[in-house]
Amino acid sequence: MSRIVTIDCTSNEIRIAVGTKGLTGVSLEHVVCCPLELDENEELISSPKTLEAIQSLLKKIGVKSGDAIVCVGRSSIELRALTLPTVDRNELPDMVRFAAQRHFANVGDTWPIDFVTMPSSQENMTDCLAASMNPVLIDRVHKVLESCGLTLTQLVLRPMASATMAVVKQPQLASSVVLLLDLFRDEADMAVIENGHVVFMRNVRFSGSKDAAANQQVLTGEIKRTMIAAASQRSNLSVEQIRIWGDDSQNAELCQSLSKSLSVPVTSLDPFQLFDASQSVRAEAGGDAGKFAATMGALLAPQVADRLIDFSQPRKRVEKTKPVVLYAIAGAAAAILLLGGFGWYWMSHSALDSEIAVLNAAINTNEETIKLSSKKVSDWNKVEQFLKGDHPWLDELEYLSTRAANSDKAVFSFATFITDVRTGASTISSKFIVRKQEDVPFVQDTFRDPNHIVNKKVSRIAPSQDKDFPYIADLEIKMPAVTVLDPRASGSAKNPGKPTNKAASNSKPIPEPPQTPEPQQTKESTILLPPGDILPPGKQSKPGEQSKPADDAIKTTGSEPTNTTISANEVGAQ
Numbered sequence: 234m235s236r237i238v239t240i241d242c243t244s245n246e247i248r249i250a251v252g253t254k255g256l257t258g259v260s261l262e263h264v265v266c267c268p269l270e271l272d273e274n275e276e277l278i279s280s281p282k283t284l285e286a287i288q289s290l291l292k293k294i295g296v297k298s299g300d301a302i303v304c305v306g307r308s309s310i311e312l313r314a315l316t317l318p319t320v321d322r323n324e325l326p327d328m329v330r331f332a333a334q335r336h337f338a339n340v341g342d343t344w345p346i347d348f349v350t351m352p353s354s355q356e357n358m359t360d361c362l363a364a365s366m367n368p369v370l371i372d373r374v375h376k377v378l379e380s381c382g383l384t385l386t387q388l389v390l391r392p393m394a395s396a397t398m399a400v401v402k403q404p405q406l407a408s409s410v411v412l413l414l415d416l417f418r419d420e421a422d423m424a425v426i427e428n429g430h431v432v433f434m435r436n437v438r439f440s441g442s443k444d445a446a447a448n449q450q451v452l453t454g455e456i457k458r459t460m461i462a463a464a465s466q467r468s469n470l471s472v473e474q475i476r477i478w479g480d481d482s483q484n485a486e487l488c489q490s491l492s493k494s495l496s497v498p499v500t501s502l503d504p505f506q507l508f509d510a511s512q513s514v515r516a517e518a519g520g521d522a523g524k525f526a527a528t529m530g531a532l533l534a535p536q537v538a539d540r541l542i543d544f545s546q547p548r549k550r551v552e553k554t555k556p557v558v559l560y561a562i563a564g565a566a567a568a569i570l571l572l573g574g575f576g577w578y579w580m581s582h583s584a585l586d587s588e589i590a591v592l593n594a595a596i597n598t599n600e601e602t603i604k605l606s607s608k609k610v611s612d613w614n615k616v617e618q619f620l621k622g623d624h625p626w627l628d629e630l631e632y633l634s635t636r637a638a639n640s641d642k643a644v645f646s647f648a649t650f651i652t653d654v655r656t657g658a659s660t661i662s663s664k665f666i667v668r669k670q671e672d673v674p675f676v677q678d679t680f681r682d683p684n685h686i687v688n689k690k691v692s693r694i695a696p697s698q699d700k701d702f703p704y705i706a707d708l709e710i711k712m713p714a715v716t717v718l719d720p721r722a723s724g725s726a727k728n729p730g731k732p733t734n735k736a737a738s739n740s741k742p743i744p745e746p747p748q749t750p751e752p753q754q755t756k757e758s759t760i761l762l763p764p765g766d767i768l769p770p771g772k773q774s775k776p777g778e779q780s781k782p783a784d785d786a787i788k789t790t791g792s793e794p795t796n797t798t799i800s801a802n803e804v805g806a807q
Contacts, residue, residue: 235253235254235299235300236251236252236253236254236296236299236300237251237252237253237254237259237299237300237301237302237532237535238250238251238291238296238299238300238301238302238383239251239252239301239302239303239304239528239529239531239532239534240287240301240302240303240304240528241303241304241391241527241528241531242269242277242278242283242304243269243277243306243417243418243419243420244269244271244277244419244420245268245269245270245271245418245419246266246267246268246269246417246418246524247266247267247269247283247286247287247290248264248265248266248524248525248527248528249263249264249265249266249287249290249291249294249528250263250264250525250528250529250531250532251263251264251294251296252529252532254535259532259533259536260508261505261508261510261511261514261529261532262294262514263294263514263517264510264514264517264518264525264528264529265290265293265294265517266290266519266524266525267286267289267290269282269283269286270282271283278370278373278374278377279373283377284377284380284381287377287381288380288381291381291382291383297382298382298383298384299383299384300383300384300386301378301381301383301384301385301386302385302386302387302388302389302531302532302534303374303378303385303387303388303389303531304389304390304391304394304527304528304531305366305388305389305390305391305544306390306391306420306422306436307390307391307392307422307434307435307436308436309366309370310364310365310366310390310544311337311338311339311340311364311365311366312362312363312364312434313333313336313337313362313363313364314351314360314361314362314363314432314433314466315329315332315333315336315348315360315361315362315363316353316355316358316359316360316361317329317332317358317359317361318357318358318359319357319358319359320359323550323551324550325348325350325359325361325548326348326547326548326549326550327550329346329348329361329363329548330346332363333346333363333365337365339367340365341368343368344365344366344367344368345365345366345368345371345544345545345547346363346364346365346547347363347364347365347542347543347544347546347547347548348361348362348363348364348542348548349361349362349393349430349431349539349540349541349542350362350430351427351430351432352427352428352430352432354468354469362431362432362542364390364542364544366388366544371388371544371545374388385545386535386545387531387534387535387538387541387543387545387546388543388544388545389531389534389541389542389543389544390434390541390542391415391422391527392413392415392422392423392424392431392434392436392527393424393431393434393540393541393542394527394530394531394533394534394541395413395415395422395424395478395504395526395527395529395530396413396424396426396431396530397431397530397533397534397537397540397541398504398507398526398529398530398533399411399413399426399476399502399507399530400426400429400540401533401536401537402507402508403502403507404429406426406429406476407426407428407429408428409473409474410425410426410427410470410471410472410473410474411425411426411472411473411474411475411476412424412425412426412456412459412460412463412472412474412475412476413425413426413475413476413478413502414456414475414476414477414478415478415523415524415526415527416452416477416478416479416523416524417524419438419439420436420437420438420439421436421437421439421452421455422434422435422436422527423435423436423437423455423456423459425459425460425463425470425472427467427470430540431540432463432466432467432470433459433462433463433466433467435455435459435462437452437455437459439451439452449487449490449491452491453491453494453495456475456491456495457495460472460495472497473497473498474497474498474499474500475491475492475495475497475498475499475500476499476500476501476502477491477499477500477501477502477523478501478502478504478522478523478524478526479501479502479503479521479522479523480501480503480505480522480523481501481503483501483520483521483522483523484501484523485501487499488500488501502526503522504522504523504525504526504529504530505518505522505525505529507529508529618654620715623715624650624652624659624712624715625715626650629650629659629661629712632680632685633648633661633680636679636680637679637680638672638675638676638679641668642667642668642672642675642676643665643666643667643672643676643702644665644666644702645663645664645665645708646663646664646665646666647663647664648661648662648663649661649662649663656714657713657714657715658711658712658713658714659711659712659714659715660709660710660711660712661708661709661710661712662707662708662709662710663707663708664705664706664707664708665705665706665708666699666702666703666704666705666706667702667704667706668701668702668703668704669704670704673704673706674689676706676708677689677706677708680708680710684712684713685710685711685712686710686711686712687708687709687710688709688710688711
């Protein structure tokens, strides 16, 4: 059997009840109390007088250690009624905390918030009674109990503890709306019960007057206010009876007076009869049984935790436990299947592994041959890249000389020959001077054929410094790429012969294999033509003048540009 100690403190008195939990329930052993006198600004929980009074009462009944349940008054907490959408029970704590941030006046992130559900008249809605308490006060309660050798297990509301005991011990009270009144020396707790649930709580204080008639008049007015407030919070709520904690000899006159004033039946409710306490325990109460209702009701708190607001263990989302055993069985089955599959794989693929080993050996044997073949392919790619940029410029010079207009119509000053090694296309650019502006299109058209495209967009006619040929113009001729025959396609690396400028070819080049681009090496040549070939009539070289030897007319330098350029410089005075 385990011992339970319940403690209830007000500003002028401390009450303690001790019970023992057995197979048949909780039996009441002791109820003791002592007066408490605090200064005007002295706090109840942190006062040394409160600690001394609790220690003296525990010593009186012989309690040195045990679990403690503390009752806290309505004035020490913040209480609100909330209406929330109906959700899963496990999600309700998070919704209550979220709603409390908006509805509560003083609540922090670390403040404990607990709640109980109430009957709701709205469809798909849930009514809750939520409360919050300052965590600083909870820490002080822990320290006081530790100083007394006790361990705090629950921190419950005083009016809710006594009201729950009444519903549990007398189930017939759940069928009507009842107001329970717990009277102390300077204050009173009021709790309204509807369908067995506490739906409204209120604490009122008296002026301290010793006039019984005046106190009774104040109490009557506070009861009326409580009934009106409960009806405004809960629609169509009407109190059907009032029960005052205490025996008939203590409350008979008060019950009769309140019944006449309120027009509601008022009777007494003896907590000792609910617990079936012994005569020795009744004697310890000193004839005032009503004030011990909360401490006696707190003895039942572990059994009815779902009906109480508990600040030491507020309701939280319950994390779903993982089925470890089921996971272990599933893991073992998966391991067996994995091992079986691995065995089948090894047996069915052992022959393939042997074949792979034979093929790998053959690859290693032919590795040198593969390297040599790869080198030959790479060498041909370089040759092919070079041939793409090796345009037959001598043939083009012959073409220009045969197609050029007579020197009495046009004189060409210089020509630039460019080949783009990336595309293989070639371009001839030149400037020429004419006697008449109308001769420019004629000179350009003389070079046009299917393989020589004259670009008229770059044509520019400007005045010349020569009096006989006063106009100068541009000439740009574009030629398609030279077709390079791949020796791999014909089976032998023979000379592709003289390339042609025809757009179509009977041979189809083989696509090149992917390779990393290498820096292109091109040739740049400057060809100096004999002076007499391009000068206009009357400006031929004089007899006796010697032209430069042919060997000196060609100059070659190595470079690495992206294009190949061949230029013929102008000779003679303009």
